[in-house]
Amino acid sequence: MAAVVYLVVPCYNEEEVLPEASKRLIAKLEGLMEKELASKESRILFVDDGSKDKTWELIAGLHESTPYVCGLKLSRNRGHQYALLAGLTAARELCDCAISLDADLQDDIEVFDEFLKHYQDGCDIVYGVRKSRETDTRFKRGSAQLFYKFLNLMGVEVLYNHADYRLMSRRALEALSEYKEVNLFLRGIVPLIGYKSAVVYYERHERLAGKSKYPLSKMLSLAADGILSFSIKPIRIISSLGFLIAFCSIIALLYALISKLCGAAVSGWTAIVVSIWLLGGIQLLCLGVIGEYIGRIYSEVKQRPKYFIEQFLKK
Template sequence: MIVLAIVVPCYNEEAVLPEMTKRLFSFLDDLAHRQLISEASRVYLVDDGSQDRTWSLIAQQVAIDSRVHGIKLSRNRGHQNALLAGLLHAEGDAVISIDADLQDDLNAIEQMVEEFNVGKDIVYGVRKQRDRDTRFKRMTAEGYYRLLVMMGVEVVFNHADYRLLSRRAIEALRQFREVNLFLRAVIPLLGFSSSIVYYQRKERFAGESKYPLRKMLSLAWQGITSFSAVPLRMITVAGFMIFLGSLSITVWAIGIRLFSDQAVPGWASTVVPIYLMGGIQLLGIGVIGEYLAKTYMETKARPLFIIEQQIPDKNNEPMKDAHPPHS
């Protein structure tokens, strides 16, 4: 039987955390009773710098059940970094990441374990449909995935961060050192055998979404500029198209000047170059600046997260960073 680890990033989840752990352990007990997973399976709750009672509730769960491990980041580092902290510190033959809001169907875990047992290193949890979303949410979410694919970013359509990773996949993930983290595109780069498990996403049990439209747009831009050079190439294409347009307007302006009396002296030679060249230069500088900013952040090599406290702390090491030195 495999030892399963479940990683749950938590940010201001005091309203949902007690119910989440209750349901999660009830489900794990059922799997262990049916001998699908080992009774030594664990749950890792990662507090991403919460401002409510999330950490104290995690500490209570650790005191109640020895299978719970708490990881407290020193400050809020964002969902992706908190998730990575849990993945890199979790022990077990396979690690499943799941959100704390109880929207991901726990029954998919059993299917993921079955796929792992037949040799899959990565199992993606993918939503069957988005009938519970508003029309705007559905259009923007599906448009988000299509945009990433169009820009050359390899992602699994309608997959967020509900997935199983084998120990081999986790160790391969440990080798990635990038600061601009976008796990939905990093995981496919691992290249191991994978499969998909479909599930029906539920309503959030309590609290509010930690991914409003602003953060979703930010995450989309992060994915594009971290994994695709297409925007840079689009500058070249746009520049060429504008050059052709400018050339056409120039020919038109010359024709008006030579074959009619409607030409306005100085208009074409002044307005057309200013607007066209000014626009393409600003666009180019903006996109290039975004990539330079990311290069700047990567060269700093700052840790993605700093762990302030772990409970239970087997190694008695209260502070660990995301980038330990290579041996």
């Protein structure tokens, strides 16, 4: 029996992309139905993350004119991770499995077939992983490699070259709903579920239109969420650094005392100034890292709602 498949597509100011993206997704979904990989109840769920352009109007129009498009409108912009979670949560009770992807269709939708074949073979999670980054600029390629290597170094379990292009079964979606944290990093949460998984490799395309909604600042923020939400290694590094500095201070104190007793004390204004600036910088850096953890604890303990749904258009 064919599965009920929901394609969950977060959107933020995507009016340039939506007409062509919806056309291609509808055609692909109909193709999956013909191959009996998806049932007739399958849908495309566009999630409007508080867009300021005509994104929601386009989604509402598609909902009226086509039988396969649903729409979910958040009350305000909450960011890609929250929009994706809102879509997956809404789809959980309506589907057998959900495939998440971005509206720009840089992720190759032709591998949906492989996703669903792995699902039929019993996989609860299927990850879409890029084969290469040859189409990226040198800076973006280098920063992405640094991003994944640094996350792994900090103890965060992520798949290299995997973003948020994946299939999740209803069972996996129900497990995902058990994670209540406010500081979302889905790339780190999903591997923790631990159900049977598979990997599908694909080539990434250019955007259909418009500009990327993930500039360097948002990528750095996402990296910080990933590290600080899943690892305490930075705290341990600070502790180790504290012990190292304390040890060096004891050595320096002994050296100063011996020099004084031997009558070889020399004025060292430069060394004193450099050491003060160095230790002051290290202390401020350590306080900043600790402050980031405290800030995230503060966000978690308030337990505020992650988002509010203003409107849900479903078939």
